[in-house]
Amino acid sequence: MATVTLAKALNEGLRKTMENDPKVLVMGEDVGALGGVFRVTDGLQKDFGEDRVIDTPLAESGIIGTAVGLAIRGFRPVCEIQFDGFVFPAFDQIVSQVAKMHYRSGGHVKLPITIRIPYGGGIGAVEHHSESPESYFCHTPGLKVVTCSNPADAYWMIQQTVANDDPVVFFEPKRRYWDKADVEMTGTAPMPLWKARVARPGNDLTLIAYGPMVKVALDAAAAAAEEGKSIEVIDLRALSPIDWPVVEDSVRRTGRAVVVAEAPSYASLTSEVAARLQEKLFYSLEAPVLRVTGYNTPFPPSRVEEDYLPDLDRVLDAVDRSLEA
Amino acid sequence: MPDPTPPAVTATPTVAGPELVQLLTPEGERLEHPDYAIDLTDDELFALYRDLVMVRRIDTEGFALTRQGELSLWASLQGQEAAQVGAGRALKPGDYAFPTYREHGVAYCKGVDPVTLLGLWRGVSQGGWDPHAGEFHLYTIVIGSQTLHATGFAMGIQRDGGDGACMAFFGDGASSQGDVNEAFVWASVFNAPMVFFCQNNQWAISEPLERQTRIPLYQRAQGFGFPGVRVDGNDVLAVLAVTRAALERAREGSGPTLIEAFTYRMGPHTTSDDPTRYRLSADVEAWKLKDPIERMKVYLARSGKADHDFFDQVEKEADDLAAHIRAGCLALEDPTPLSIFDNVYAEGSSLLDEERELMSSYLAGFAEGSHR
Ligand SMILES: Cc1ncc(C[n+]2csc(CCOP(=O)(O)OP(=O)(O)O)c2C)c(N)n1
Ligand SMILES: [Mg+2]
Numbered sequence: 206m207a208t209v210t211l212a213k214a215l216n217e218g219l220r221k222t223m224e225n226d227p228k229v230l231v232m233g234e235d236v237g238a239l240g241g242v243f244r245v246t247d248g249l250q251k252d253f254g255e256d257r258v259i260d261t262p263l264a265e266s267g268i269i270g271t272a273v274g275l276a277i278r279g280f281r282p283v284c285e286i287q288f289d290g291f292v293f294p295a296f297d298q299i300v301s302q303v304a305k306m307h308y309r310s311g312g313h314v315k316l317p318i319t320i321r322i323p324y325g326g327g328i329g330a331v332e333h334h335s336e337s338p339e340s341y342f343c344h345t346p347g348l349k350v351v352t353c354s355n356p357a358d359a360y361w362m363i364q365q366t367v368a369n370d371d372p373v374v375f376f377e378p379k380r381r382y383w384d385k386a387d388v389e390m391t392g393t394a395p396m397p398l399w400k401a402r403v404a405r406p407g408n409d410l411t412l413i414a415y416g417p418m419v420k421v422a423l424d425a426a427a428a429a430a431e432e433g434k435s436i437e438v439i440d441l442r443a444l445s446p447i448d449w450p451v452v453e454d455s456v457r458r459t460g461r462a463v464v465v466a467e468a469p470s471y472a473s474l475t476s477e478v479a480a481r482l483q484e485k486l487f488y489s490l491e492a493p494v495l496r497v498t499g500y501n502t503p504f505p506p507s508r509v510e511e512d513y514l515p516d517l518d519r520v521l522d523a524v525d526r527s528l529e530a
Numbered sequence: 531m532p533d534p535t536p537p538a539v540t541a542t543p544t545v546a547g548p549e550l551v552q553l554l555t556p557e558g559e560r561l562e563h564p565d566y567a568i569d570l571t572d573d574e575l576f577a578l579y580r581d582l583v584m585v586r587r588i589d590t591e592g593f594a595l596t597r598q599g600e601l602s603l604w605a606s607l608q609g610q611e612a613a614q615v616g617a618g619r620a621l622k623p624g625d626y627a628f629p630t631y632r633e634h635g636v637a638y639c640k641g642v643d644p645v646t647l648l649g650l651w652r653g654v655s656q657g658g659w660d661p662h663a664g665e666f667h668l669y670t671i672v673i674g675s676q677t678l679h680a681t682g683f684a685m686g687i688q689r690d691g692g693d694g695a696c697m698a699f700f701g702d703g704a705s706s707q708g709d710v711n712e713a714f715v716w717a718s719v720f721n722a723p724m725v726f727f728c729q730n731n732q733w734a735i736s737e738p739l740e741r742q743t744r745i746p747l748y749q750r751a752q753g754f755g756f757p758g759v760r761v762d763g764n765d766v767l768a769v770l771a772v773t774r775a776a777l778e779r780a781r782e783g784s785g786p787t788l789i790e791a792f793t794y795r796m797g798p799h800t801t802s803d804d805p806t807r808y809r810l811s812a813d814v815e816a817w818k819l820k821d822p823i824e825r826m827k828v829y830l831a832r833s834g835k836a837d838h839d840f841f842d843q844v845e846k847e848a849d850d851l852a853a854h855i856r857a858g859c860l861a862l863e864d865p866t867p868l869s870i871f872d873n874v875y876a877e878g879s880s881l882l883d884e885e886r887e888l889m890s891s892y893l894a895g896f897a898e899g900s901h902r
Contacts, residue, residue, distance in 0.1 A: 213898065219573050219632075232735065233738045234734075234735070235735045235737060237736070238736055238808040239735065239736035239807050239808050240804075240807070242735070260736070260741055261741075262706035262737075262741055262742050263673060263703035263704065263706045263707060263734050263737070263742065264706045264707050264708060266708050267706070283614070290671075290672065291672065291673075293672075294672075294707065294708065294709070329602045329653060330602070330603070331602070331603055331631075331650060331656075331671065332650070332654070332656045332671060334672050456674055486788060498884075500870060500871070500885050500889070501874075501881055501882060501885060502870050502871055502874050502882065503656075503874065505870040506649075506650075506653045506654055506655050506656055506865055507602055507653030508652070508654050508864045508865060509864070509865050509866075509867055509869070510653075510654040511869055512867035512870065512889075513870055519808070519892070522892065522895075
């Protein structure tokens, strides 16, 4: 057991995969001597050398495109995209090549590539450093998408992701990088990568969240409990595919669901959750499925980001509206 | 496996020669160059010195305001003043500049009030200035994108009969991006009136130049079919001369030029960076001896062109500018929550009208006390 930040947990998880599998490579901008701008790869180059921890030229399309070649050659590249807003130069490689290679090759070519992306707002950053682009990747068949919300998941999920034979986009909630928790680092992973987790049990309503918003949802559930409301919180963890049985079992029981995410709502992952619940659980629902999300604008200047991002009040407001419906 | 580390390409030029255009040595000695003559009046020299000092002061203020919590981030240009003033002063009305996020000095030369730049760094806007007013486009943070925009703009100049040229700023790191290489291709095959101005400050955050190239960057141009030149980026006279020539070439229809301004990023990448993790302070010390302002000062003083009064006067003006920046920064107003819906579209959107309405009544609920 060790008390670590989420960033350190990722670092330890990466270290372990590199120790266990000599084919694992880390590549990206500033991942070497600097250890990444968030220090997630701190010390890895020193310990595993420049052949395995590669400071790449400054070109995201190049990072992912060469990772494809390395993967074809039998390596397991773990690519770091420095910030959410900088993944788009690599979008073509990810969507047209990474996502489709296994399908196109009739299963002959596996691409076990991990694409790590720090995402989301809340750190007062300048533009392009606070975005939540997960829906683009969830929308792309052939990609899997996961995100962690706490240090323990960070530690185990990154290892499970790297071990996975499919390309996986691994979103890291950057505003939670400095959150600390006790993490059991020995033994085996406490749960499969593709399982959603009931983060707090409850009976009256299900709050569905992931990544940075899990903490907000838990805080909201705790505040609601003081008013006698019993809220269940589900941490999705896997965003594509979603672990529907866990989500549906919960909502079937509570009859009410509120979905929370930082990303804009329009044609998004939260749309997907709402649509699915309506399709599958129409007769169990006591209220419309509500969503609390970022607004459908570009991420705003940091001095108004608190008004843009879902917070405790907005989540509780939606909880009340659902319970009153 | 062969050593994957490329050889150093930084060590090459420190003195004038075929590899490096220099008109003023680090010691303040005036040189002549066969291709790049420059003949400036004393007043023009004074003005350049003044620019250098002002631009450094803008930077020092930006840095200080960040340390004091008034800005959330600052990208320092310290060490790159001559590159930016030389390039900025070569631009004429009608010429358009597309900057990165570090071109505070070019903005100054283009007449953009430094306070205007602070909105982005304070988090009250995402730039927000009118690029057409100063012929100075918004800062572009996504590395390399603006080189294509500039090239397209230059193609527009070609097509609407304008007589200006366009200049794209970018860094040594950016030279690896696909966008930049595509911009080279476009500008070349369309013979666009472009100047690609690369400030090679030796670093892309923690990555040294060798991680981006095995040949001097200016030599890349040849492969794309246009000339490249490396200039001492800490020598404002040389940068001015080289950039003027490139702009003139572009304006007269002879196509693009790549200028590599060989310089050094004296500070951290931004105020969030810790360069002690990846570079030696001895390197920084060595570059201090090539300071762009010091060499102009020595030249002006030694040649008897300027005296103490002049230098004191410039310092005083810099103090005034600093006071203006500080007061202007503190006076920048926070945006209102509802303003996040402004300007997403030129013609509005029913979706956003609805969301604005929702936010508005949600916020009104707080005022009425119906929210907790
Ligand atoms: C597409 C993209 N990838 C990554 C980044 C993060 N980033 C910001 S500045 C920078 C280094 C840029 O180096 P260089 O082009 O040399 O310009 P300099 O900062 O030295 O002026 C990086 C990697 C970014 N802004 N955009
Ligand atoms: Mg640079």
